[in-house]
Amino acid sequence: MKKNILIIGVFAGLLVLGSCKKVLDADPLSLISPEVVWSSKANAETFVFGTYDGIMGAYTCGLKGAEDTYTANIVGAYGGASSALPVFTETLTNRDDYGFNNWGSVRRCNVIIKNVTESAGISDPDKKALVAEAKFLRAMSYFNIARKTGRIVWIDKVLTENDDLKLPSTANPTESYNYIIKDLEDAVADLPTTKVAGRTNKYVAAAFLTEVCLQALAYKNYPAAPNVASNDPLLDKIITNAQLVINSGYALETDYEGMFNETKNTSNEIIFAIYRKAINTSLSSTPMQHQLPNIKPETITQFGGSPLFNKPVPFEVWPENFPTQNFTDDYLTVDKADPSKVVPWNQTSQYLNAIDETVNVIAPFAKSGFPDDKTAKLNNDIVVKMGRIKPGSTETMLTLTNENRDARWKASIISDNSTFYGELFRTSLKGNSGRFLGTINGGGYETSLSNMYWRKGLYTNITPSFLNSVNTDYHWIGMRLGRVYLNLAEAYLLKGDVANAVLNLNKTRTTHGKLPASMAGTTADAWKDYKIERRVELAEENDRYFSLLRWGRFGGSANDGLASNGTIRELTEPIRVMDLSKDGKSFSIVTGPFNNQYNNRKFDPSRRYLFPIDQDQIDNNTKFGPQNPGW
Numbered sequence: 119m120k121k122n123i124l125i126i127g128v129f130a131g132l133l134v135l136g137s138c139k140k141v142l143d144a145d146p147l148s149l150i151s152p153e154v155v156w157s158s159k160a161n162a163e164t165f166v167f168g169t170y171d172g173i174m175g176a177y178t179c180g181l182k183g184a185e186d187t188y189t190a191n192i193v194g195a196y197g198g199a200s201s202a203l204p205v206f207t208e209t210l211t212n213r214d215d216y217g218f219n220n221w222g223s224v225r226r227c228n229v230i231i232k233n234v235t236e237s238a239g240i241s242d243p244d245k246k247a248l249v250a251e252a253k254f255l256r257a258m259s260y261f262n263i264a265r266k267t268g269r270i271v272w273i274d275k276v277l278t279e280n281d282d283l284k285l286p287s288t289a290n291p292t293e294s295y296n297y298i299i300k301d302l303e304d305a306v307a308d309l310p311t312t313k314v315a316g317r318t319n320k321y322v323a324a325a326f327l328t329e330v331c332l333q334a335l336a337y338k339n340y341p342a343a344p345n346v347a348s349n350d351p352l353l354d355k356i357i358t359n360a361q362l363v364i365n366s367g368y369a370l371e372t373d374y375e376g377m378f379n380e381t382k383n384t385s386n387e388i389i390f391a392i393y394r395k396a397i398n399t400s401l402s403s404t405p406m407q408h409q410l411p412n413i414k415p416e417t418i419t420q421f422g423g424s425p426l427f428n429k430p431v432p433f434e435v436w437p438e439n440f441p442t443q444n445f446t447d448d449y450l451t452v453d454k455a456d457p458s459k460v461v462p463w464n465q466t467s468q469y470l471n472a473i474d475e476t477v478n479v480i481a482p483f484a485k486s487g488f489p490d491d492k493t494a495k496l497n498n499d500i501v502v503k504m505g506r507i508k509p510g511s512t513e514t515m516l517t518l519t520n521e522n523r524d525a526r527w528k529a530s531i532i533s534d535n536s537t538f539y540g541e542l543f544r545t546s547l548k549g550n551s552g553r554f555l556g557t558i559n560g561g562g563y564e565t566s567l568s569n570m571y572w573r574k575g576l577y578t579n580i581t582p583s584f585l586n587s588v589n590t591d592y593h594w595i596g597m598r599l600g601r602v603y604l605n606l607a608e609a610y611l612l613k614g615d616v617a618n619a620v621l622n623l624n625k626t627r628t629t630h631g632k633l634p635a636s637m638a639g640t641t642a643d644a645w646k647d648y649k650i651e652r653r654v655e656l657a658e659e660n661d662r663y664f665s666l667l668r669w670g671r672f673g674g675s676a677n678d679g680l681a682s683n684g685t686i687r688e689l690t691e692p693i694r695v696m697d698l699s700k701d702g703k704s705f706s707i708v709t710g711p712f713n714n715q716y717n718n719r720k721f722d723p724s725r726r727y728l729f730p731i732d733q734d735q736i737d738n739n740t741k742f743g744p745q746n747p748g749w
Contacts, residue, residue, distance in 0.1 A: 156233040159244045166251055169226045170316070173255050174392055176217075176262040177326075178594035178660055182408050183439045185663040190444040190719075191653070193567045193693050198408065198438040199714040206689065208720040212730035212749040216266045218742075219735065220259045221273065227256035228276045250308035254318045257301035258326065264294040265333050265664050268340060268728040268746060272297050286741035287731070295334035299355070302327040306359065311366070315384050315393060321366045322390045324359040325597045328605040331356045333664065335612065336671035341727070341747050343682035344671055348613045360606035363389065368599045374630040375529035379577045383593045390597040401435070402586035405594075405658075408438040409572040410584055411551045412564040418550045422486045425550060427541045433584040440568040441531055443694040443707060445657065448650045449527035450633060460633055463519050472513035475505040479704040488548055493697040493706040500717070502694060504706035514702045525632035526654050530574040534698050538573060539584070545569040546698040553695070567712045568695045574658050595659060600626045604652050612672070616644045623648045626655045645675040667727055685723050692717035724748045 155161050178184070183192050187202035194202055204210040230252035234245050256274075263270050268291035277283060288294045305323035313319055331352045338344040346353075369386045376382030383391070394404075401407055410433040415426050453459035455467040463469060480501065483494035495501060507513055516535050520528070532538050534545045534552075545552040545566065556565040580590055603625040610619035616639065623644075624635040631654070638644040652665060666686050673682030692709035693716040699705070709717045725748020736743045 152233065156237045157239040159240050159248070162230070162234055162237070162240060162248060165226075166230055166248060166255075167317075169223070169230070169252075169255055170392070172223050172226075173259045173262075174390070174596055175594070176660075177258070177390075177596035178392060179405065179658050180594075180660075181403070181405055183405075183658070184660045186658065186660055187439070188689070189662045189666065190442055190688050190691055190693060191657060191662050192445075193440050193442050193695070193712050193714075193716055195438045195440075195564075195567060195713065196436070199716075203714060206719045206721075207715055208722055208726070210729075212733040212745060214730065215732040215734075216729040217263055218267050218271075218731050220263050221271065223259040224256055224273050225276065227252045227259065228274065230255075232276050246308050247310050250305045250323075251318055253301040254305035254309065254323045254326075257298045257305065257330070260294065260298050260301075261326070261330055261333075264291060264298060265667075266729045267731050268294065268337060269731065270294045270297070271742065284739050284741055287743075291337035291340050291728075292334070295330065295337070298330055299327065299334065299352075302330060306362075313367075315388075316391060318390065321363045321368070322597065324362045325389045325602050327359045328356045328363075328602060328609070331359075332605060332608055333668055336668040337727075340671075341683070343673065346612050346672065350612075353609050353613055356605060356609035360602050360609070363599065363602050364606075370599055370603075370625060370629045372629065374526055375573070377598070378575045378595065380579050380591060383591075385598075387599045388595055388597075389599060389602070390595075392594045392596065394592045396589040396591050399590060399592055400586065401580065401584065401588045401590050404590065404592040405439070405572075405575050406577065406580070406584065406590075406592075407435045407586055409576060410435050411437055411566065411571065413551060413555060417555055420485065421548070421555055422488060423544070423548050423550050423555065425542060425544065427550065429541070429583060431583070432539060432541055435564075435584055435586055437564045437566065437571070439572065440566045441570045441572060441657070442568055443696045444688075444691060445653065446527070446531060446533075446570065448653050449524040449531075450631075450650065451524070452522040452634065454522065458634060458637075460636075463523065466518075466522075468513060469518050472507055472511040472518065473505040474508050475503065477504070477506045479504045479506050479699065479706055483547075483554065490548065490700040491704055493547060493699050493704055494554065495697070495706065495708055496710060499708040499710040502707045502709060505704070507703040515698055515705055516702055524654060526630055526657075528573075530572065530654070530657055532571040532573045534569065534702075536573070538576070539578065539580075543571070544700075546700050546702070548700040552697075554697075568693075569697060572658060600630065600655055601659070601661070604648070604655065607648055608652075611641070611645060611648060611676075614641065616641055619644050619648065623651045627651050630655060642675045642679075649676075670723070671727060683723050683727065686721050689721040690719050692719060722748065 155165055179186055182198035186192055187194050187198055188205045231249050234248045260270050269287040271285050271287050302323050306320055309320040309323055311320050335346050335352050336344055371377050371385040371387040373382050377385045412434055415430055418426055447462050450460045451463040451466050453466045479493050480495055481489055481492035532543050536543045544550050547554055551565055552569045553565055553567055603622045607619045607622035620636050620638050627633050628635055636647040638647045666688055669676035670686045671682055673680055678687055694707050694709055696705055696707045711717055728746045730746050730749035
């Protein structure tokens with residue numbers, strides 16, 4: 119059984135690393151001396167707990183989607199879109215900062231290692247565990263930098279004013295990853311097995327090590343191709359550590375949605391998460407602030423929409439992050455005519471038999487009197503596909519997009535005719551929460567740009583309504599068993615062991631997706647199924663962007679048959695959105711800028727496999743150079 123740890127605050131003075139008595143020995147009362155902090159395990163742990171926040175948040179999607187916003191998974195608005203725009207339009211420069219300076223976090227880790235080691239009041243076994251915990255945190259701080267800029271400034275001691283502070287960066291990503299892997303291996307060796315929610319242990323370190331090794335493999339020989347051999351020792355590290363975690367008592371959760379809300383927030387699948395309590399957490403400081411609409415009744419009625427929500431304004435937030443059609447097409451559907459066949463919803467026999475794609479369903483948009491059987495488009499939209507249910511068919515767009523579909527679809531996405539929080543969402547035209555109600559037409563406060571909202575990560579016990587100032591518990595998942603199974607599957611793919619790769623990707627596909635097992639028998643088919651599985655399984659868990667870069671580096675079947683260091687299709691394709699008619703029988707799929715140039719997506723493979731090191735840092739210390747290629 120997992121223990122839980124709640125940290126409401128951290129001693130304000132714990133950042134004080136050393137002091138001398140001055141001015142009548144009158145220290146500020148808010149400070150606690152280092153002698154007290156490091157005098158016992160309990161006091162030292164307070165400093166350790168305060169180190170997690172600044173480091174482990176990088177392994178969640180944060181408030182607005184983190185690096186997932188660079189991918190085709192998300193169409194964003196406002197700040198979320200503004201942050202992503204320079205990346206996916208290739209307008210960023212070497213003066214942009216992608217976190218190269220993590221030295222404050224690293225110093226905290228080194229302070230722990232030094233002072234715990236020197237403490238007279240902490241027992242040797244406790245010293246061993248606390249040092250291992252600090253090494254885990256140091257490794258995770260550096261991993262977040264390495265996967266972005268490749269090179270880091272490795273510091274493994276507490277620097278003083280007498281040290282040479284003009285330190286060099288590592289020579290290449292491999293050197294960076296060697297340091298990180300060594301720290302994590304030390305952590306795996308010396309951390310306890312006790313499972314405490316929100317804190318590392320032997321298995322947390324092993325789980326993250328599997329992913330670090332995958333990235334290390336991809337960036338070998340950078341910028342040349344990595345040329346991964348099937349007997350590479352890093353592959354064996356992934357397999358060994360994944361098996362350690364799998365055999366440690368964690369188990370896949372059957373309630374996928376519950377893992378990401380309050381009902382299963384300490385599920386035995388969760389290996390590491392960040393937990394917050396309502397006493398010091400408002401809805402506005404959680405992703406929920408950016409995932410739901412904010413629509414007044416008069417907005418719905420002035421557009422001829424229906425139904426009204428049961429509560430006049432059940433959601434009073436600031437939505438910025440919406441799932442795209444590009445992404446949701448990967449929630450596969452079982453073919454009704456051949457249940458062994460699992461394909462995208464619009465490739466099933468039921469779709470092909472029911473839909474007429476030759477009919478024009480587009481009508482000029484009007485606020486009132488718009489027909490129930492038509493869809494519309496905005497001036498900058500480009501229609502990709504449209505269709506309507508054939509006369510006499512018993513299918514509707516609701517049945518085609520919901521029946522026999524991957525179970526994670528309903529657990530992760532709010533779409534047309536979804537019910538959430540006791541409210542019926544109609545995201546069709548003339549509905550109550552679709553994109554045509556938004557400010558793009560002078561209408562409502564805020565609606566989805568994609569006619570969909572994230573359900574994943576929404577708590578269901580918010581009261582009295584989803585108001586930004588309401589206090590709530592919340593948790594962000596950084597690592598879980600499903601992810602470890604997928605890391606293991608990728609290691610087997612790189613070894614050329616298709617059977618074991620498929621065996622492991624099927625763990626989440628069948629348990630969480632409730633889909634028939636993949637029967638892929640070739641490397642190409644296994645990679646295809648694996649990439650789809652990882653996409654839907656780890657949506658909104660800050661995985662997709664870094665996985666796409668990794669697969670682009672591997673090349674071949676990992677990246678649509680392209681050679682290593684090629685372009686990445688998913689990072690260049692225009693965002694797609696599906697509109698539905700009110701009667702549920704017509705649809706159109708469009709691309710468009712959606713206010714933020716989302717149909718102008720670029721990826722320059724000569725430089726974008728790593729972000730730049732902030733040139734201002736290099737100008738200040740030439741030992742941080744040279745700049746990454748292409749920047």
